[in-house]
Amino acid sequence: MEAGVKAYRGWLLPLVALGAWWLASEYGWSRSGLWVSPQQVLATAIHEVASGHLWVALGASLARDLSGFAIGAGLGLALGCVLGLSALGNRLLGPSFNTFKQVSLFAWIPLISVWFGLGDVAKVVFLSLAALVPVVVNTADGLRNVPLPLLEVARVYGYSRWQSLTLVRLPAALPSIFTGLYLGLIYSWLATIGAEYLLVSGEGIGNTLIDGSEHFRMDLVLFGMLVIGTVGWLLNSLARLAERRLQRLYGTF
Template sequence: MNGPPRTSFDGAELAAVAPLAPSERSRWRGLVLPVAAIALWWLLSSLNLVNSALLVSPQKVLTTAAEQITSGRLWRALSASLAREATGFLIGTSAGLLLGALLGLSPRFNRIVGPSFNTFKQISLFAWIPLISVWFGLGDVAKVVFLSLAALVPVVVNTCDGIRTTPPGLLEVAKVYGYTRWQTVSQVVLPAALPAIFTGFYLALIYSWLATIGAEYLLVAGRGIGNTLIEGSEHFQMDLVIFGMFVIGLVGWLMNASARAVERMLARRTGRV
């Protein structure tokens, strides 16, 4: 005699019949616009619908990319830019973490320094370039100072906010257990503020990379991927300009993906997911 009809599927059957998860569908949807843009670019260039001097063909860009890679020019330019990015990021985040912690932990320090910092962060980053160029010249030191400023502000803001928004219940528990000031900060406040601090680091990484390109474009001395764009525009080599833009976007995407991967790893280790 047959048993009662089944009203559910097991895991293997569900995996076989279930559609793609929303995250997987959205991942593929994100490729629609880039693929469509490249197809339109190829069509316009192949049909000569746009002046070839203004919009070069994809084949020309690929040829230029191969030349830049095989000659080593890409690696020299990119390594110089990434070295400046790493130096400025480390300096800016270290100073930002210290300043943000002081603003969040010390009400007196916040009253004295907080208003000045709030005014400082309203000044556009690129407004500092004339002053930086006068004080530090146009070389790598000036660029690193500029990148450090780009990384500083988001780390300060997020570190301070993360510390000041520690749940009061956690502080009450620490008080009940007789934690010292240092124990409360190291074992309660900083772990609770870690997501906000990491957000500041993530924003600092992205902002400092964008500032790297801006600094190399405006402070033109030295080698870098930003100078590759300048070289292409000065010699009217649109293939070199487009190639440089692709490289900048790809590096930014890799930084974003790496930061997200580190965030997920830290979340698993701290038990937040």
């Protein structure tokens, strides 16, 4: 019983905030034209879902997000392995990468917009950069910081370099690698909204927020924010589930 109560404690603050919002709307605590009621947001949500506008915008955003994440994560895993496994590679590429990661992500937008325009290609490039850095950092750190006793055991048993990599280094580095992939997925989703907001072209949930703000429709803005938060929560949950499944699967080898 107590465990069940603890599981629902996280709902307390959202429910209190929702109740306060409803009371403020019901009793007219604010006369601002920008104040909207929960009923207005719900009506907007129903309209966006029924008309198909939500699915078009969300589909475009998720397509960009997953494309950018796949490219950034793939390059990040490759570069992270080079930095984590090769001392020469770390000496040659490490200083340049450390300088690169100090540049703010949004500082790349002017350059990306000049090179790739304002369309989907520019947005996917931007999202790839968002996913790249955390994947590289965590992959390299995980491979570089494998406990020495494990490497000593591999050396005693006469493991080849390939066996040492697949049976010792990768299993030991998996938690760090998964952390990088998880962060890359979340960062790329957050960057999706930023890219759509700053590189204004085409469909997307970020463009829904822009339309709402330009027309002073706070119901549309709040609906877009709720969708963004819900999708982020779902991506977080799916990433954690995939991490647990893959760790169990790898542990059976």
